[in-house]
Amino acid sequence: MTAADVRKLARAENLTTTSGYAAGFMQANLLAVPQEFAFDFLLFAQRNPKSCPIVGVLEAGEYSSPLLPEGDIRTDIPSYRIFEDGELVDTVTDATGYWSEDMVAFLIGCSFTFETALVENGIKLEHIEQGRNVAMYRTSTPTVPAGMFSGPQVVSMRPIPAERVADAVRITSRYPSVHGAPVHVGNPEAIGITDLSAPDFGEPVEIPEGHIPVFWACGVTPQAVVMNSRPRLAITHEPGKMLVTDARDLEYQVP
Amino acid sequence: MTAADVRKLARAENLTTTSGYAAGFMQANLLAVPQEFAFDFLLFAQRNPKSCPIVGVLEAGEYSSPLLPEGDIRTDIPSYRIFEDGELVDTVTDATGYWSEDMVAFLIGCSFTFETALVENGIKLEHIEQGRNVAMYRTSTPTVPAGMFSGPQVVSMRPIPAERVADAVRITSRYPSVHGAPVHVGNPEAIGITDLSAPDFGEPVEIPEGHIPVFWACGVTPQAVVMNSRPRLAITHEPGKMLVTDARDLEYQVP
Known part of the structure; x- marks a missing residue:
């Protein structure tokens, strides 16, 4: 299975986990917040690189990127968590209903x-x-x-x-x-x-x-930080159910 | 000489270069822009990590940080360049006159x-x-x-x-x-x-x-990018005249 195949599968069904799918391709955590919080979060990630290693950012209005070509960040993860004012209010397999044009999506490296x-x-x-x-x-x-x-x-x-x-x-x-x-x-x-x-x-x-x-x-x-800091909206993946990207694990190896 | 000694010296005089001062301490490039451009530049740096490896960010209103304890980012570099609309308009040894409360300062790793x-x-x-x-x-x-x-x-x-x-x-x-x-x-x-x-x-x-x-x-x-992208204001160090920080070169070594 390619990474694109797994994203297509995740769009169609709620996989129990993405662990073991598309071996060798990098999987990523998601945190999306409205643009008004985007600088603060990107700076937070820069200051906490071990907890929040950013591997890609989709700007407001972008749904795909070279990490998920022809993909859609709102649907290609098996399951999403919706936080309002720091409270978990919903879990959905399609986040489109909660997404708005000003959402900025941060993709964060995964262990x-x-x-x-x-x-x-x-x-x-x-x-x-x-x-x-x-x-x-x-x-x-x-x-x-x-x-x-x-x-x-x-x-x-x-x-x-x-x-x-x-x-x-x-x-x-x-x-x-x-x-x-x-x-x-x-x-x-x-x-x-x-x-x-x-x-x-x-x-x-x-x-x-x-x-x-x-x-x-x-x-x-980032989810613990959202619970503590209470932005009005945050959308994350459900733990263990990740975005499978087109990047290869080995691209992230030094030296 | 400690890093703090060099910063104090740089505050007092326009050193020809900081190369060779405070051996073992990390020196950094500066780019400061008004807050309205800060997210775009931090994202630019995230997308171009080899050109713009961010080692620290001073938020609006901050003049010192753990990288320059008790320092002042507006005075502790020997010489600054002032860009307005992408044009180099001035070179100064004290940038306080051009600084405003909304400037965000990015410190960028140096070769x-x-x-x-x-x-x-x-x-x-x-x-x-x-x-x-x-x-x-x-x-x-x-x-x-x-x-x-x-x-x-x-x-x-x-x-x-x-x-x-x-x-x-x-x-x-x-x-x-x-x-x-x-x-x-x-x-x-x-x-x-x-x-x-x-x-x-x-x-x-x-x-x-x-x-x-x-x-x-x-x-x-970043200076070539400022010339191309023309933000209304950008303040940088003069090449070769860097900010000497309290971080040690070896802290940045992997693995």
Whole structure:
């Protein structure tokens, strides 16, 4: 399946997840806000590049871009979340009804890209092994505010065998456009996580003997920031149901 | 000398260049525009990360930031250029008279950072050897437009010994926040450069026998874009006279 095939499929039906579709193509998080908030959010992303690595922006009135040629950002994601004044008010498979001409859409890099690289380097991912969604936590670490946007950093946690932690750091640091190197290794209390078995998003993942919990900045951060900052309207993807783009994961690798 | 010392010195006098001052500290290009143009320029930078790698943004009304603690962006650069409607109308050592409360200042990574890394890896830089400014050229390669901003990509050229070209690529690719890997190697005609001895900015640099001209995206691109796009006001540094920041070059190295 090509990326365009998956977008066409996502337009027609609500896939459970886009994980595993169109291998090698970059998947992206969505945050769309009215133009009046666009500078503040783009600046927020610039100041928080690990949480919000921007891989593309569709200006007001644009529905496609070289990342989704002949696509439509309002329909080509399996499912969307609608936030009004920071509250989740609806979940829809077609966001056209909530879209207006002044919406600016930000596409944000997704950890699926570096997960592929980890697996290809022989590092097993426990949430996949255990058949679960990744575990995500609101931390006590604030993001760097910009204009009207502020809020806590959200992290994803992956248990890594102690002898592969250095490799996991090295491999993910080669993908600065998709969250990059971990923000924290091995001490959840230090970032305000008191109970690893009770994640704020996703599902709990067991930490096997000899594994260390490793924390990466997470693309759900913009949703936590929207809940905190309460713009009058924000449209996001539903976690795990991403935009599949025409860009290749490897384009985002350095050096 | 610390970075703060150099900023204090730059406030008092018009240094010929900041090159060589406060070794190890990151120097930055400046582009400041009124708030009405700020989203378009930040988006332009996001779409042209090799030409315009943003390392910091001072919002309207801000004069200092963690990159220049207790500094003043209006005075701490040795010399400023003032553009009105795309025309260079003045050069001043203190930009306070042209600044207004709605100016947003973008700090853009500078190739001095990767030049240090090249020299430390034993690659001689001919413009330094020849005692000249680097040679810069307007190319036939367009930048990716954003809103009101568009124009040609400007590149800097450094002659590199053929046997070190691969090393130069490898080393500079580790600095994506300061222009990163070259945009072109060895064929100036292909990017519209017909005469290497007649650069558009800086000074001509001779290419010794056995050296290949290698081209990097250049921080002068925003000035060429301002000349092309003609915002009513833009304030930049004078080339070679940079803002010396408190950030360390090594913070910008991956992985």
